[in-house]
Amino acid sequence: MKRLSTILGICLAGQLMVNPSAMAASYTVQTGDTLKEISEKNHTSEERIANLNKLFSTKLAKGQYLEIPNPTSHKVKKGDTLWKLSVKYGVTTSKMKAANRQIDNYQMIYPGQTVNVPMKKQTGYYMGKTDQKQIALTFDDGPDNHYTPQILKILKDKGVKATFFVMGERAKKYPDQLKQIASEGHAIGNHTWDHPNITHLTDQELEKTVESTSTEIEKITGKKTNLFRPPYGEIDDHQLDLLNRNYQSVMWTVDTKDWDGKSAEEILSAVNKNASPGVIVLQHSYHEQGKFETVKALPKMIDQLRAKGYKFVTVPTLTSE
Incomplete structure (x- = not known):
């Protein structure tokens, strides 16, 4: 039993390491791209992109490389579980639970339900909240x-x-x-x-x-x-x-x-x-x-x-x- 638990632990760690969804996606800026458009396409916020990439300007240059942070929310699909989502987005299950205290039963999330995706603790700010002008x-x-x-x-x-x-x-x-x-x-x-x-x-x-x-x-x-x-x-x-x-x-x-x-x-x-x-x-x-x-x-x-x-x-x- 102990050997089985060890194998399962190694498999989970491996999944987190090789699963590209558990890490920030990347994007190369194209002509005409704006921070707002990129954030909307990736279901995240402008400030999360700016702060993750340490942007000293809101203006983007063609060919500029950006890391795209996790979306701020996830629409539950058939087969999703909180554990699978924690693996997908590279966060612990406990952090997923803490971000979704509105859910009554963590074992019973359902298709169509919106689940919050927590972000890593912010260490530096280049941009603040963009929900207001x-x-x-x-x-x-x-x-x-x-x-x-x-x-x-x-x-x-x-x-x-x-x-x-x-x-x-x-x-x-x-x-x-x-x-x-x-x-x-x-x-x-x-x-x-x-x-x-x-x-x-x-x-x-x-x-x-x-x-x-x-x-x-x-x-x-x-x-x-x-x-x-x-x-x-x-x-x-x-x-x-x-x-x-x-x-x-x-x-x-x-x-x-x-x-x-x-x-x-x-x-x-x-x-x-x-x-x-x-x-x-x-x-x-x-x-x-x-x-x-x-x-x-x-x-x-x-x-x-x-x-x-x-x-x-x-x-x-x-x-x-």
Whole structure:
């Protein structure tokens, strides 16, 4: 009996290993493809594709390779069982049950019934929920006493809540600006102490730069943060796993490249071309020197997106389950 159980266990493991349905399918982007069309064809969501593939833009290029995540639901066919579906989608039976608490009898699913397919725990966000016409504006590298106050005034005048990923050393230098960000209802995230490329850091160095920044944020605002954005968008997979214990890592789907001297018109063009429900827009609230036109572009950006029906929300709202 023990030998039979071992054989059955090996067979199941083998089935999970060789069954291509237990892994993400793949797709090569064709001319004219959009993220929305690909998600609809594969019965999944745009944000799941964007986050699985770490997409820094909603615009796709011909020949681009995409992994397609599991569908969000499955219509039961004759012969389906919860166990067979767990094998098909590469998840455990216990997770399938947990995602389908509406089912009274797990042994008796029937053709035509809709079964939820759980997704793996999200470790990094490039895009938020796409079920509503919402966008998150985010600002990195501050606070400072020049651009940050101007940005805050625009947001207040326009009635917009945003998300600020702040650096520890600048938070310490400009505590009043950080207090204002918090008091006006914006979300605050951790952007390390002094903007290193964290892929060059040891785990101990990473922990130090992140935790010292979170401590400074809490000391100034009285609030903890569980949001983190890596400088330059650079982060190793094992660092994601390490930070995922306490933080939600947040990237972006629209890069204005405002730090690179882009004109207000170029910033607006980049946002409008990539705008779609769930996008996270990257901008900055600090710039050391040279051309920087975020403050000039921001009021028009808000007005133009609102005219298209978009609502502005913080990252926690955009990514909440």
